[in-house]
Amino acid sequence: MTPPTVALIRERLDVAYARISDDDRGAAEGVDSQHEEIDEDAEEAGRPIGARYTDNSISAWNGSERADYQRLLRDAAQGMVASVRVTAADRLCRDVREGLDLVDTFNAHEVRLFSVARGEYNLRRAQGRADFIADINIANKESGIKSERVTLARKRQARTGAYGGGIRRFGWGVPTGRVRSKCLNPKAPLDEREYVDVPVLDMGKPRADEADEIRRWATELLATRGNMAQLLAGINARGVLTVSQADGRILRRGGREVEHSGWNEKTVRRILTAPRISGHAVHQGQIIKWNAWPAILPEETRQALITLLDDPARVTTPGNTPKWLISKSRGAMCGQCDQDGMVTVRHNSKGPVYRCDTCNKGNQLAPLVDEYVGAVACERLSRPDLAELITPPRPDIDVTALREAMTAFQQKKTESSLAYARGSIDLEMLETVKAEADRQISTIRGQLAEAAADSPLVDFLGASTEQAAAKVWGSKSIGERREIVRLLMDVVVLKGDPYRLDPDTLVITPKRAPKAVSPE
Structure with a gap:
């Protein structure tokens, strides 16, 4: 029943107020149950309920705005309310200051307060006010003690490396072979509840397929200097499932089922930079146990990703995800103008073509150019001297x-x-x-x-033939391929036949290994 408006009120009403802090299913079963209790109590007292006020799934002591509670106070101040009935005092408030304000409002406008649990609080008498405030304090204390117990339990779990519960984290949860019974509708009557068997997971062990995917993300981001748009395009192209999608979870917002939104930069970033990914246990944002679980990524890789993703020089503005090997940012130069133009991909009647962004010349078919450049790259990647192009790791870094x-x-x-x-x-x-x-x-x-920061060329060290190199090349994302081409060669595009590729119109200059500096 919706609270009446001022225009419709002709006499003061006996009203009910119900609130529940957490309604996971959004079915309002908790508040409905409270209203049933209040209705029965009101009928027995001979004061039937004339209007209902309800705040569903809203806490009374975390600062959340309670719309119907505020409306109840406004209606009381306008002389519309004769009495308010609740199941218990803590349904109205859990803060003493708020309780005292409510007492002042109700006394000023002659509103009586009833509780199913205690009866009437005579707010005009000191004892009635003391009883109301005492009941608020008791509820506040019980909630605080419960919160402290939960906090301490979570801290103990983190210190011992035990899983603290909640939704499975991407990358973790290996099936143990056991199952447990799970109720699909725990708030339904006993004879209507439905149960299914779900696998029991070991949340302290990495899940092989998802852990490999995470390592692939880290490798690609380090190789492409943090190109998150390119990474997300590859994730979506491979059809990688989120935890909710993989586990068949139904997502609800406001009690309504919603579609899975898939991957985004925020989620990927959170996974890659969280201490858990390197096996560390965290409590309230602080690492309290190092190496509590097997690591998916080494700590130095996690720190490198944090540095990379926090770098203000990293390009984060939205734009078209690159689809071609030598366009603009990984760029081939135009060989026909004297303005240092770079080629980019445009579309004309022949399809996608490489064209200078300055003089608009070139018009080489992009698919044919990419195929040829990729073949040249694979030939270079299969040579035994490839290692000379790889910058050796820093042996001086401990x-x-x-x-x-x-x-x-x-x-x-x-x-x-x-x-x-x-x-x-x-x-x-x-x-x-x-x-x-x-x-x-x-x-x-x-x-x-x-x-x-490993070089993306490392994976090709064991490829002794062009076929073997081509197989590794095929496993790389377009972002990684673009970075490999940048490391291997400089490309200059000349004007060619608009319908076929003439290799002579692509001037490819292999990059040389840096000369070693001899100690003095």
């Missing part, structure tokens, strides 16, 4: 020492915050310590990125 140093600086930030809270240091000193720690952490992340 990854373990850097990780320990980063942990020490993070601990220093925590200790300085505690010192400030105790009054041992002032705000200026706190900000100085944190700024220096952040600077050092940023430097360490940069060094870790250098240690983890």
Whole structure:
């Protein structure tokens, strides 16, 4: 029943208010049950309910806006309400200040307050007001104790490396071979509940197929300098399922079923940079146990990804996802103009063609050019001297020492915050310590990125034939192929036949290995 408007009111009504903090299914079963109890209590008291106010799935003590509660107060202030009936005091409020304000409003406008659990609170008498506030405090205390118990339990679970429950994380959850019974409609009457068997998963072990996918993401992002748009295009092209899609979960918002939205940059970024991906246990945003589980990505790779994805120089503006090997950003040069033009792909009557973005000359068919450039790349990738093009890893970087140093600086930030809270240091000193720690952490992340940034050419070292190189080439995304071409060669496009490819119109210059610097 919807609360009446002022225009329709002719006499003051006895009204009911119901609220539940968490309605996962959106079926309003909790508030409906409260209204049934209130209706029965009101009928027995001879004061039938004339209007209902309901706030479903809204907490009374986390600052959430309760629309019907506010409407109830407004209607009471306008003289529309004779009495309010609830199942218990904490349905109205769990904050003492809010409770006192409600008492003032109800007393000012002669509104009586009834509870199914206690009867009438005589708000005009000290004892009635004390009983109401005491019941609010008891509910507040019980909620606080429960919250503290849950927090401590979650912290213990994190410290021991135990899974804390919730939705399965992408990359984790290996079937154990056991099953458990799950109720599909736990709030239904006992004789109407439905059960299904679901597999029991070991959430401390990486799921092989999803872990491999995560490693592929990391490799591609490091190889393509953080090209997230290209990565997402590849994920969608391969038909990679999210956890909800893979596990057949039904998503609901506001009680209504909604479609799975698929992958996005925020989700991929969160997976790749979360401490859990390197096997660390986290509680309230802080790592409290290192190496609690097997790592999917090494810590140095995770730090390299954090550095890369936080780099302001990384291109993040939306645009067309590249589909061609040598267009613009990985660019081939135009060989027909003197303005250092670069070729990009345009469409004409012949299809997609490479054309100079400055002089508009060229018009070479893009599919044929890409096929030829790819063949040249595979031939180069199959040579035994490929290793000379690969920048060797930094042997001077001690990854373990850097990780320990980063942990020490993070601990220093925590200790300085505690010192400030105790009054041992002032705000200026706190900000100085944190700024220096952040600077050092940023430097360490940069060094870790250098240690983890493998060349995309590494996977071709075992390909001794063009056929073997072509097989590896075929497994790479277009973003990785574009980066490989950039590392292998410079391409200049001349004017050619608009209907076939003439290799002589593509000037390809192989890149040479950097000369070693001899020690003095």
